[in-house]
Each structure stands twice: as structure tokens, then as C-alpha cells.
Amino acid sequence: MPEIRLTMTAEARGVLSDLLRLIAPAAARVAVGRAHVPDEDEELAGHWTGALESHAAEEARLLATAFATAKGDPAVILLRNEAQALGFLRAISSVRMALRELVFADIPDSRLETTEDLDDESLPSEKRHAIACYACFGLLQQSLVAQLSPESLD
Amino acid sequence: MARPKIKPEVRTEASTKAEKRWNVVVRNDPVNFMGYVVVAFVNVLRISQDSAKRLMRLIHEEGRATVWTGGRERAEMLVLELQQWHLDARLEQDA
Numbered sequence: 001m002p003e004i005r006l007t008m009t010a011e012a013r014g015v016l017s018d019l020l021r022l023i024a025p026a027a028a029r030v031a032v033g034r035a036h037v038p039d040e041d042e043e044l045a046g047h048w049t050g051a052l053e054s055h056a057a058e059e060a061r062l063l064a065t066a067f068a069t070a071k072g073d074p075a076v077i078l079l080r081n082e083a084q085a086l087g088f089l090r091a092i093s094s095v096r097m098a099l100r101e102l103v104f105a106d107i108p109d110s111r112l113e114t115t116e117d118l119d120d121e122s123l124p125s126e127k128r129h130a131i132a133c134y135a136c137f138g139l140l141q142q143s144l145v146a147q148l149s150p151e152s153l154d
Numbered sequence: 155m156a157r158p159k160i161k162p163e164v165r166t167e168a169s170t171k172a173e174k175r176w177n178v179v180v181r182n183d184p185v186n187f188m189g190y191v192v193v194a195f196v197n198v199l200r201i202s203q204d205s206a207k208r209l210m211r212l213i214h215e216e217g218r219a220t221v222w223t224g225g226r227e228r229a230e231m232l233v234l235e236l237q238q239w240h241l242d243a244r245l246e247q248d249a
Contacts, residue, residue, distance in 0.1 A: 035237045036244045038230065048234060055238045086197060089190060093240040096185050109184035138187065145189040151203050152192035 001082045004147050006140055010073035017067040019133045020095065024064050027098040028056035034097065059091035085148050092141040096134055103130040175248035176229035178222040182213050183242045194239040195221065198232060223248055 008016075037048045066088065070077045079085040104112075104127050112131070120128070145152055186194075188210055195206035199222060212219040221243075222232055229245055236243035 031237075031240060034240075034242070036233075036242075038233075038245050044230075051234060052237060086193070089193065090239055093186055093190060097240055100185050112184075141190060142187055145187070145193055149189070149193050149196070149203075152189040152196075152207075154207075 001085070001148075004079040004085050004144065006077040006079070006143060007074045008070075008077075008136075008140070010075050012136060013067060013070050013075035016133060016136060017064075019130070020060075020064050020067055023095055023098050023102070024060035026102060027060050027094045028053050030098040030101050031056040031094055034101070056094055059087055059094055062087050063091035063095065079144075082148070085144060089141060089144055089148070092137050092144075096137050096141075099130050099134045099137075103127060104134075107131075173225060175223055176226045177220045177246045177248050178229050178232045178236070179218055179244045179246050180209075180213055180221050180236060181218045181242040181244070186241065188214065191241065194236065194241060198235045198239060220246075 032049055032052045035048075035052055037045050037052075039045050062084075066077045066079075077088075079088055100112075107127075112134070123131075142153075191210045191213070192203065192206045195201060195209055196203060199206070201209075209219055209221050221236075222229065226245075233243045233245045
């Protein structure tokens with residue numbers, strides 16, 4: 001797999017990095033909370049939860065490091081192999097899930113798809129900020145899928 | 155040397171007890187994009203792009219789909235892996 005480059009403005013990198021510092025620690029908790037873990041066997045459920053937690057925490061670290069080390073303007077994140085790229089994809093999904101559940105769970109999906117709430121002045125600014133970041137992470141994820149597996153988008 | 159005159163009695167019995175089968179079910183979710191779900195299915199279920207797209211569309215249209223059926227141990231592994239991709243995957247016993 002050739003090296004994958006994700007490019008964004010330095011300002012966007014700064015904003016997303018700040019948000020990641022806040023939301024990444026919660027992302028693992030949200031991932032475990034959402035998962036339907038078979039609970040009839042206590043030992044299995046314990047292993048299952050532990051595997052989800054450690055996996056999500058590792059992805060959060062990967063994402064935070066990638067954003068923190070992206071330098072320049074435009075800022076470039078380099079993903080050197082497929083494993084890194086797939087981990088990055090999953091990590092973005094995890095952060096979007098956490099934002100959706102923790103910051104704007106009250107907003108219906110149909111409104112998020114049109115991102116009309118970005119212009120809704122009646123919403124608190126932190127909520128609008130989180131929705132904007134949610135949309136940005138979505139764009140990054142789609143850009144990565146397009147480079148990694150363009151036929152998935154047909 | 156005399157041979158023992160005991161004739162062993164051998165019985166054979168066919169076992170018809172089938173192993174229970176388990177479904178890996180994935181439900182639609184509003185956060186993950188379609189392309190992302192296809193990438194997840196290709197990587198976790200080891201199926202072709204076309205099969206992955208068919209499953210993804212089924213989930214999108216019906217709200218859920220069974221993406222794999224078989225033994226419990228493998229089904230558990232697949233559900234865990236799909237959950238690590240942040241998909242709404244569940245283990246259900248086949249009817």
C-alpha cells in the first residue's frame with residue numbers, strides 16, 4: 001500500500017487536536033457502553049469488555065499522536081501502512097460516536113446529515129463547535145476510505 | 155495358546171444431535187458511513203467488496219442483517235471484531 005496523506009489547514013489541525021484531548025479519554029468508555037456484550041458467562045464478558053477498552057484506548061492514542069505530530073500549513077498526517085490506516089479509520093469512528101453520544105445526543109440524525117445546526121444560532125456555541133468537528137472528522141474518514149478502498153464508495 | 159472365547163459386542167450409534175448455530179447480526183447506525191462499513195466487512199468477515207456492499211445495503215434498507223452464521227466461538231470473535239470497528243454487532247442464536 002502506498003503511503004496515505006491526509007491534509008488539513010493548520011487551524012483545523014489545532015481545533016481538532018484540542019477537541020481530541022477532551023474527548024479521546026471518553027471514547028473508550030463510550031465504545032464499551034454501546035457494545036452488546038454476551039453476559040451469560042461472567043469470565044467471557046470480562047475478557048470481552050477488557051478487549052474493547054484496550055483496543056479503543058490504543059486507537060485514541062494513535063489518533064492523538066497523529067494530530068499532535070502533524071506539522072506545517074497545510075498540516076499533513078502520514079499513514080505509512082494499511083494497519084495504521086485502518087486503525088486511524090476506526091479511531092475516527094470512535095471519536096464521532098463519543099461526540100454523538102456525549103455532546104449532541106438530543107439532535108436528530110436527519111439534522112446532522114444536512115449540518116444545518118452549524119448555522120443554528122440558538123444552539124450553545126460548544127455544541128455547534130462539536131458538530132463542526134464531527135463533520136470534519138467525517139470528511140477526513142471519507143477521504144481516507146476513498147484513498148484506501150475507492151471501490152467501497154461506488 | 156488358547157484364544158479367549160469372548161466375542162466383543164460392538165454397537166454403533168449415529169449421533170444426530172446438531173451443533174447450535176449462532177448469527178452475527180449488525181444493525182444500522184447513524185454515525186458510520188457506508189464506505190466505512192464496507193471496509194469493515196471486507197477486513198473482518200474476509201468477504202469480497204461486492205458481498206460487503208450487498209450486506210451494507212441490506213442493513214441500510216432493513217435496519218439489520220445477519221452477516222455470518224456458524225459455531226459460537228467463531229461468531230463471538232466476529233462480533234467482538236465488528237464492535238472494535240464500532241459497528242452495532244450482536245450475537246444471536248439461530249432460530
